[in-house]
Amino acid sequence: MLPIFKKEFTGFLNSLIAYMVIAVFLTGIGLLMWVFPETSVLEYGFADMDTLFSMGPYVLIFLVPAITMKSFAEEKKLGTLELLFTKPLSDWDIVIGKFLAAFLLVVITLLPTLVYYLSIVKLGNPVGNVDTPGVVGSYIGLVMLGGVFCSIGIFASSITSNQIVAFILAAFFCFIFYSGLESLSSLPIFGSQGLLIKQLGILYHYESTSKGLMDSRDLTYFLSVTGLMLVFTKIKVSQHY
């Protein structure tokens, strides 16, 4: 598993993908947090990081598929899957190695935003007047959400040999999972089933962790969706012929 992880991660670093993703994410979120008047913390006047945690997932909906789109699609197109599958590796080694590399890149992208937290702590009146448990919970939620998006992206990449198709599918599924199900649940036809559909979506659980409430049900949800997507990927990949 480790050689695949290393190869994938150095692949990101050598192909500029990593720098692009980090730069675009931080620029976008930085503008939203500190510059654009509608969403800026400075205009808003409250010492919280809601902008990052509410807009961040939407930026990730586009960036994570860009990270993961080539993982299997490119290998299929170039035929290098044959190289990997004739080496002493299990299917899981390959799937998990690729997933972890993408996930690590997402986590690294999120890390610099910790600076925002420090800034807001200093800007608070009195200094330090920030809902720290809420921020920690939100970060955990965001990282978990990154994991779900990565697994969706890897799965989308495993079902096609066209990277553009992989990107579009992944972005679409991420969107549906994140807020699509939530919006659907409010349709009157679902009636009392609405809550169930809402709970299938990411937003319901993400909002719950954002309150600083660490509920094992939310964590179980994130881990199961990620795991399930990886299982689908593994099944798809093992039928590589």
Added chain:
Amino acid sequence: MSLEINHLTKVYGKQIALNAISFSVQDGEIVGFLGPNGAGKSTTMKISTGFLPSTSGDVKVGDFLVSERPLQVKRIVGYLAEHNPLYLDMYVHEHLRFVGGLYGLSGSRLKHRVGEMIELCGLTHEQNKKIETLSKGYRQRVGLAQALIHDPKVLILDEPTSGLDPNQIVEIRKLIKEISVNKTVVFSTHIMQEVQAICDRVIVINKGEIVADDKLVNLLQIENKSTGIEVEFETSIEMEELRSLPFVKEVVLLGRNKFRLIGEGGIDIRPEIFKFSSERKISLLGLKKEEVSLESVFRELTHAPSPDA
């Protein structure tokens, strides 16, 4: 380590790619696997390396069945796939280190093996280049180097020389010969000369069936029986007349007054033809025995496979 293929069958949809083929390659043997495109060579190799599952039948490498212990088999097999898939954006030494890592090599052992392979495959000057910048011949060397990095006991090479220029072909053949010491090697090709240059046993496959499994020398003798002669007369002569000669089995018109004759029972009929022309007072312009060409053996075996061949 030996390689045994037992009643291997592969069906794609309705198409039968391999029809219960069986053969075995002994420890240390080098075997050429020959056949036209689409005969099932690559399919056999892909199943032997664990990339494809078989429909029925199995492959045994050493003591392990591919279907039961794929990881063990993959550890002892080195494989160069037909289109030589490589990560083009990697450097040569980086690629070799990556593949070595997949076989569990690390540290100084890995470094040592990578250095050895670079030297063996003649990549010393190319090791710091990206694979995408290399010519096809050098990419093929990288492909061989990665197949050899873990010192495999069994080496499976799928058309190692296809698409190379004549100089590169000679170099790669030489390389294969060098590295095949103490290894069991199966390589596929559709060029007969290649078999002659590298090894002496050949397995010919056509439309998913084995049509010959023998030493090359023996195959050439099979063909000998239908070797013809080419004859050219100065003036015109009826084909029927030639056909009526007792020692002639078959006549084919090749050109103006030029014929290809096959003698009865595979005997050399040149003396008879000479006698015939002098009796008829027709000048002979040419009389030549056909060379036993490897191509004709190949065509013979793969175009009209007879069941007992």
